[in-house]
Amino acid sequence: xxxxDQIVQPFSIRSRKVGLASTSCGQRCFSMKTPLSIKHALVxxxxxxxxxxxxxxxxxxxxxxxxxxxxxxxxxxMLLQRDYLxxxxxxxxxxxxxxxxxxxxxxxxxxxxxxxxxWADIIIPTGGDGTFLLAASRIWGNQxxxxxxxxxxxxxxxxxxxxxxxxxxxxxxxxxxxRGQFQWLFRSRIRITLEGENIxxxxxxLTETKINPTSSDIERVENIAQELEAPVGxxxxxxxxxxxxLNE
Numbered sequence: 680x681x682x683x684d685q686i687v688q689p690f691s692i693r694s695r696k697v698g699l700a701s702t703s704c705g706q707r708c709f710s711m712k713t714p715l716s717i718k719h720a721l722v723x724x725x726x727x728x729x730x731x732x733x734x735x736x737x738x739x740x741x742x743x744x745x746x747x748x749x750x751x752x753x754x755x756x757m758l759l760q761r762d763y764l765x766x767x768x769x770x771x772x773x774x775x776x777x778x779x780x781x782x783x784x785x786x787x788x789x790x791x792x793x794x795x796x797x798w799a800d801i802i803i804p805t806g807g808d809g810t811f812l813l814a815a816s817r818i819w820g821n822q823x824x825x826x827x828x829x830x831x832x833x834x835x836x837x838x839x840x841x842x843x844x845x846x847x848x849x850x851x852x853x854x855x856x857x858r859g860q861f862q863w864l865f866r867s868r869i870r871i872t873l874e875g876e877n878i879x880x881x882x883x884x885l886t887e888t889k890i891n892p893t894s895s896d897i898e899r900v901e902n903i904a905q906e907l908e909a910p911v912g913x914x915x916x917x918x919x920x921x922x923x924x925l926n927e
Contacts, residue, residue, distance in 0.1 A: 714859040715824070720776050721799035722785040723814040724769055725806025725830060729762035761831065768830040768846070769805050775849040776803075779857060788813065801826060801856075807835040815839075816922040821865065826856070839925075868923040876916060 732748045739747055749755040769785060776783040786795050796802070796817060802825045804814035811827040818825055829837030829846050837843070845852040855861055 715801070715856045717779075717781050717800045717853075717857065719799045720781050720783045720801050720803055721795055722769060722772055722776075722783055723791055723802060723804040723806075723810060724785055724787045725765050725804075725810040726788055727758070727762040727765050729758040732758065761834070765806065765830045768828070772803060772805055772828060772849050775853055778850060779853045781853070791817065793817070796823070799823070803828065804840075805830045807831070807837050808839045811837075811839040812925060815868075815925065819923065826852075828852075866925055868925055870923055871920045872917060873920065874917045 729748070732752050735751075748758075752758060773783045773785060784795065784798070786792075791813070800823070802814050802818060802823060804810040804825065804827045806827075807829060808827075811825070814827070815825045827837065827840035828849065829835060829840040829843060832843040832846050841852055
């Protein structure tokens, strides 16, 4: 299997960390006074470590999941506290959006579908850089902004997110977007084209596969390993992956 990397046109996010009309590392930034017209906002939820641990026991009743996680996880109370902080911050973001006259919809990783993306005027990942990268990877053009909020600045830098001060004043950040008091930051991204055999199968979610692997998942992983070890022959198929990667 061959993997080809190709730079595609940049997309837009918002940040006040960079200067006016600057260019650096494939980024372009400039200011505009045009207010954003936002009617629908899609809030992309961070998958917390607590949620990840709970998903390891899908067949256990929810009333018993806490006991199972507590029994098999170190620092259970800390995981639960961090999960609570993230979820409370999500509620704060949603409440701020409604106060600014914007309809909000919150989705988890598995619910981050093209239909939800098309519904939204703006994508708002709440978490850290990992959640931002997930949200941005499925936005192909530069017409739909991605604005990240760091839900726990005490534990992560959130370099791709808005400055930390907006984590404690979400409403101010949203109003500035509506008034046009922001800067556009365009980032170059990587589009990947795969060439080889059996590459048109359904993509595998590695997070889900690691948590709850099925027999078919295990078989697919073994087949991929065999293909990687086999000599490269003439390409028979070609497919462009439906996600983009930041070239940072």
